[in-house]
Amino acid sequence: MTPTVAGIAFIASLVVALAVVHRPLGDYMYRVYTGSGHLAVERVIYRLIGVRPDAEQRWTVYARSVLAFSAVSILFLYAFQRLQDKLFLSLGFGPVSDHIAWNTAVSFVTNTNWQAYSGESTMGHLVQMAGLAVQNFVSAAVGMAVAIALVRGFARRRTDELGNFWVDLVRGSLRVLLPIAFVGALVLVAGGLVQNFADPYTVPTPAGGHQTITGGPVASQEIIKELGTNGGGFYNANAAHPFENATSWTNWIEIFAILLIPFALPRTFGRMVGDKRQGYAILAVMGVLALASVSVLTALELAHGGTVPQAVGAAMEGKEVRFGVANSGTFGAATTLTSTGAVDSFHDSYTALGGMITMVNMMLGEVAPGGVGSGLYGMLIFAVITVFVAGLMVGRTPEYLGKKIGAREIKLASMYFLVTPALVLIGTALAMATPEQRASMLNGGPHGLSEVLYAFTSASNNNGSAFAGLTVNTPWYDTALGLCMAIGRFLPIVFVLALAGSLARQAPTPSSAGTLPTHRPQFVGMVVGVTVVLVALTFLPALALGPLAEGIH
Amino acid sequence: MERLPGWIRRHIAAIRALLVLTAVLGAVYPLAVTGVAQALLGDHADGSPVEKDGTVVGSALIGQSFTTADGAPIRKYFQSRPSAAGDGYDPTASGASNLGPEDVLDVLAVPGAKNAQGEPDTGKQSLLTRVCARSRAAGELEGVSGARPYCTADGVGAVLKVFPAVGAPTRVVSANQACPAVPFAAEYRGVKVECARPGEDLAAGRTVPVRGAARAVVPADAVTASGSGLDPHISVAYAELQAPRVAKERGVSLDRVKRLIADNTTGRALGFMGEPAVNVLTLNLALDAPDKG
Numbered sequence: 001m002t003p004t005v006a007g008i009a010f011i012a013s014l015v016v017a018l019a020v021v022h023r024p025l026g027d028y029m030y031r032v033y034t035g036s037g038h039l040a041v042e043r044v045i046y047r048l049i050g051v052r053p054d055a056e057q058r059w060t061v062y063a064r065s066v067l068a069f070s071a072v073s074i075l076f077l078y079a080f081q082r083l084q085d086k087l088f089l090s091l092g093f094g095p096v097s098d099h100i101a102w103n104t105a106v107s108f109v110t111n112t113n114w115q116a117y118s119g120e121s122t123m124g125h126l127v128q129m130a131g132l133a134v135q136n137f138v139s140a141a142v143g144m145a146v147a148i149a150l151v152r153g154f155a156r157r158r159t160d161e162l163g164n165f166w167v168d169l170v171r172g173s174l175r176v177l178l179p180i181a182f183v184g185a186l187v188l189v190a191g192g193l194v195q196n197f198a199d200p201y202t203v204p205t206p207a208g209g210h211q212t213i214t215g216g217p218v219a220s221q222e223i224i225k226e227l228g229t230n231g232g233g234f235y236n237a238n239a240a241h242p243f244e245n246a247t248s249w250t251n252w253i254e255i256f257a258i259l260l261i262p263f264a265l266p267r268t269f270g271r272m273v274g275d276k277r278q279g280y281a282i283l284a285v286m287g288v289l290a291l292a293s294v295s296v297l298t299a300l301e302l303a304h305g306g307t308v309p310q311a312v313g314a315a316m317e318g319k320e321v322r323f324g325v326a327n328s329g330t331f332g333a334a335t336t337l338t339s340t341g342a343v344d345s346f347h348d349s350y351t352a353l354g355g356m357i358t359m360v361n362m363m364l365g366e367v368a369p370g371g372v373g374s375g376l377y378g379m380l381i382f383a384v385i386t387v388f389v390a391g392l393m394v395g396r397t398p399e400y401l402g403k404k405i406g407a408r409e410i411k412l413a414s415m416y417f418l419v420t421p422a423l424v425l426i427g428t429a430l431a432m433a434t435p436e437q438r439a440s441m442l443n444g445g446p447h448g449l450s451e452v453l454y455a456f457t458s459a460s461n462n463n464g465s466a467f468a469g470l471t472v473n474t475p476w477y478d479t480a481l482g483l484c485m486a487i488g489r490f491l492p493i494v495f496v497l498a499l500a501g502s503l504a505r506q507a508p509t510p511s512s513a514g515t516l517p518t519h520r521p522q523f524v525g526m527v528v529g530v531t532v533v534l535v536a537l538t539f540l541p542a543l544a545l546g547p548l549a550e551g552i553h
Numbered sequence: 554m555e556r557l558p559g560w561i562r563r564h565i566a567a568i569r570a571l572l573v574l575t576a577v578l579g580a581v582y583p584l585a586v587t588g589v590a591q592a593l594l595g596d597h598a599d600g601s602p603v604e605k606d607g608t609v610v611g612s613a614l615i616g617q618s619f620t621t622a623d624g625a626p627i628r629k630y631f632q633s634r635p636s637a638a639g640d641g642y643d644p645t646a647s648g649a650s651n652l653g654p655e656d657v658l659d660v661l662a663v664p665g666a667k668n669a670q671g672e673p674d675t676g677k678q679s680l681l682t683r684v685c686a687r688s689r690a691a692g693e694l695e696g697v698s699g700a701r702p703y704c705t706a707d708g709v710g711a712v713l714k715v716f717p718a719v720g721a722p723t724r725v726v727s728a729n730q731a732c733p734a735v736p737f738a739a740e741y742r743g744v745k746v747e748c749a750r751p752g753e754d755l756a757a758g759r760t761v762p763v764r765g766a767a768r769a770v771v772p773a774d775a776v777t778a779s780g781s782g783l784d785p786h787i788s789v790a791y792a793e794l795q796a797p798r799v800a801k802e803r804g805v806s807l808d809r810v811k812r813l814i815a816d817n818t819t820g821r822a823l824g825f826m827g828e829p830a831v832n833v834l835t836l837n838l839a840l841d842a843p844d845k846g
Binding site for chain 2: 248249348
């Protein structure tokens, strides 16, 4: 079997596995978020938190709860890192410096998991396990909660109530993420991932030197980092590190975990709005964009364009032998199509155009399929914009799922869309305008601009992967990227919840002959088109100066 | 509690929620996974250690350097890939080079100059030159041609700087070949090619990498650094290239070396995942072990 054929089989096997699993998992999540009963352990937790689980919240209260929980999480994580040397299992590492601690706290709470630090030389086991990994669960559960609240906005009528954030948070964490993570972690250990609390120890090597072998609770963190589309690695090398990703089949499992929940949520959405076909339409949009991106990226990496890849004879710089070029490309596409940002190969050394695809994936707003929760609400925003554009063409007030998309709704959707491009482009411009920030680039020429553009794209879209050559652990970058992550996460969430509140208040509009059907291939094609056109119009000038200039001579 | 303003109550609930969830997800969950993993899969969970003569000498998953203290390859051992982790295969500093596909211009060392730390200026090698130098060194070690496209015979990137950037050339410099080296090409479009003077700013020129006619014998993984810097594997092609040298150094038959390569090769999982890979550490340990047959 040639590497190309094997690479295609790898992608095909993922498609088949996701097609099989998305229905039962989507149905399960539907029951989790709509069921009225509470597990015994959940009742205990609600009592400890001090909330009444059956009390419904208006959108303003829901949003304030999201923000309160996230603010508390950032402060807690910041303090945890600053005080790690006073706690146990610190491995002797000192307190994390203030700007890195701020950046990391924001990064993990916003589901970004941008890493300005090197795990193996900065974070002790306790911070990794009880600080960072906890946010891997709850930041993912927050994303799902917000998506479910938006879906309730479409599904409910003439009400102020969007559900209860604390219930959605606890159920998402305990009933969805935890069981899958537990099983997945053990599967990964079977593949060779480490799971212990050992201090690093030094061994004599056969060649007569010494090597320090590291340990840690890696597998339990690795699985939730992929499943929750977080991406923050236990080690600096992330999922390229053999202790994080030991074999070619753990690589498959990790990609599968990344895509699992985002591709199952459209099913949940379809069930909740009472029309499975609507879920399939959204799934089809995600699937078309994702498959196109994965195929193009894998093909570009296999074709190894560019001077160094041509000299080498393969795009092998920054890639592991056990994964090979094709599967590394597939991972690179999956991680940037979602908000994951884990890497099993280093994007900075990809071919120029292959690296551009990873950026375009993030610039799409990470909607195909996107992060857990954030992918679904991002895609629903694009669907709202699409029915608006279609409504403009025929000159009538657009509707989506029986709800009128009026001035207030479209304003919220537009502001949602504008937040991240503004952060990306202004942030990149500021960095490029100041000599000290330009000095952080590792590579010169267009590739240097790509490094900076990638950093702001990744942070603002809460991805967390990097063109890792850029030196980002400086106070300026830590602060600026931290702000991009926070604004890029929470401002859109507020707009989404406001939209949900506005939709839930409406009485449903009966569909008429003039209503655009939103479950047909025609609509799928329109959403794909609107998504691609909006993103291309926004980012093409910046891409032309970076990867396009580098890749096309 | 009930008389507190809503926003304070909300933040108190948030703190309590975070603490409860930290207990469940940050303590119970990882400890439970560790307990089960250690009980059922202790060897894996502890990092797949490998032993030689009863002493742990590494992990089957973490690559090692098989070089002397000053970096020269030990000829009786199979060599691992180049590594960007610390000084090479340092698990406390995992990582990649992060150099881009068009990183082709070296910063040449200026003789006599000092860097900011007062050490002699060493310049900075481009990714292309690193590839060319590794290819040349591997070729020499294995007794085969180390030539590659875009590489000069002396093992640096074959890159011209052409002036002016637009229009007919009037001056051409071989950017990575410091004087007094002989440029890899005598002339470019009728203009004589000069060697590069270290310290001269060539940024204004047009960058022209020159492919040349060479075909690479040394495999791709032998000239590139991995993503982790800890890649335990090499390709089957690179192992087969090294086999004759190792057999000769050890005075064993090539057949035995090839059999051990096959023993230490992992194929594609399920026939289509990843690429076939040879574990360098376990292969070298098998060579060191007494022949059992």
